Amino acid sequence: MAARFRKWLTAQNYLQSTIQKYGRFADAFCGYIKAKPLREVVPLDISDFITSNLPPRWTDALVNDRLACLRSFFDFLYLGGAVASVPPRSLRPRKVPRKLPRIFTQRQIQRLLTKTPLLRDRALLELLYGTGCRLIEVRNMRIEDIDFGARKIIVRGKRKERMVYFGPPASRAIKRHMGKRKEGFLFRVQYRQQKGHIQPTNRTWVGHYSLYKDGKRIKKCKYLGMLNKMTRSEAEVKLRQHLKGVDLTRPVPDKPICQHTAWKILTAAARRVGLRFLPARMLRHSFATHLWENGADLRVIQELLGHSFLTSTEIYVRISNRAVASTYKRFHPRGA
DSSP states (O other), X not given: OHHHHHHHXXXXXXXXXXXXXXXXXXHHHHHHHTTXXXXXXXXXXXXXXXXXXXXXXXXXXXXXXXXXXXXXXXHHHHXXXXXXXXXXXXXXXXXXXXXXXXXXXXXXXXXXXXXXXXHHHHHHHHHHHHHOOOHHHHHTOBGGGEETTTTEEEEEETTEXXXXXXXXXXXXXXXXXXXXXXXXXXXXXXXXXXXXXXXXXXXXXXEEEEEEETTEEEEEEEEEEETTTOOHHHHHHXXXXXXXXXXXXXXXXXXXXXXXXXXXXXXXXXXXXXXXXXXXXXXXXXXXXHHHHTTOOHHHHHXXXXXXXXXXXXXXXXXXXXXXXXXXHHHSTTTX
């Protein structure tokens, strides 16, 4: 059932990260109840499973997240007729105080972008702030979906499509980064150019390198000389001479950069301006808040962010205190 649950999530066009997380907790719960049939699960089984698997340091949000995973799993079972009720729905989520998200000022954003000289890194930051997209949406952007004339991009995320827009700075950064490429993922994986390496055996020096043909990697070895008659530097020179006529190019597959690579780009950018790390969502929050402060309609911001409900967007009204502060200073007797 857990395996079929994963297939159902895939068919429903959930994000891959969501499929992995929900499927992992479905597997863990099935292992927890062991031979007990799913149709005999009661709410107490759900609460016992969640509480028995909490880490030493946990939050109410973590409990709610795991409850949501099990609710989705049992909703699937109920829709398929495998169970007669949904026990996780009998448990009430914990009330979590909604904190105001952190944002950058416009001056801080300018400083962050100015201190990011690498073309790929600058393009990534410009798009995150210039479009307000989620990190996974930017990672999955394709060049074919970018309209430089109208400066807009078709974005696929959260099980739906939407249109986002970008300005001239982001346009220049994207064009410099993509170069002459006309298709594929905008931010695709990058491999270092292989140079080959030498390795001593019991008696000889051997050079190792790889050839790539029809998408397959073929490992090669080259005898360089005897260990007692050749130094390491001489063996390296001989390997370099042999590789002059060998094509060492490693084909770059059309795959987007991974989450870890994107995280390293953001972390490096943060440290250049004196921060420990830079969550991508801070740029998304800053995008929405700066739009609101400059007079954008809340419905427009909702559409650009891809929120299904306006209540998700209203938090940016609370973040921006510029209008509130100016009104207080104007009208309160001791506000000026």
